[in-house]
Amino acid sequence: EVQLVESGGGLVQPGGSLRLSCAASGFTFSSYEMNWVRQAPGKGLEWVSYISSSGSTIYYADSVKGRFTISRDNAKNSLYLQMNSLRAEDTAVYYCARDNLVGATLDYWGQGTLVTVSS
């Protein structure tokens, strides 16, 4: 069974940093492209970042470019999101999501981890 479990969320002050993790199991993690998607409280979904299976190709939404860094450790079956210079508008539930092998379709999602940026 495919499982994605996020961790690392919490309360952080504006300007602070946080590192999210996503532990993957039930599939060959190193073969799949991965993403982070967020959802502000009561709002819709926003794609945040993408990383290829090898980690060699990375994309970011303009709203986080230069502040967030996506990475992965295929030996540990883990995906990460380093978030720096956090702003109030980064407050959201952050989901890790797997791309299917055929195209850029998010076929499995984790349960999400809440990040709250507030003083």
Place this chain on the structure above:
Amino acid sequence: DIQMTQSPSSLSASVGDRVTITCQASQDISNYLNWYQQKPGKAPKLLIYDASNLETGVPSRFSGSGSGTDFTFTISSLQPEDIATYYCQQYDNLPRTFGPGTKVDIK
């Protein structure tokens, strides 16, 4: 960025009703469109990929159609467990963008 719009933003229907949601892209995205269901407090779930393909394990009352800029998502016979918000999402261009969602509840 490609903008996605959905209508209606919310709807209320009776059990057994046919429900239709439309999604429009700001430019041609071919069939690079997915539909997701999100129940309250839960992660989104993929229902339809490539505009019209039913994800494995998803009930056949869900369907999708369209190409180019105009897409339709249909629940042929609404069930109580279908109460959720439904999102369309394009992946023709980066950034991947989602529609604002359509909240479906039971009348």
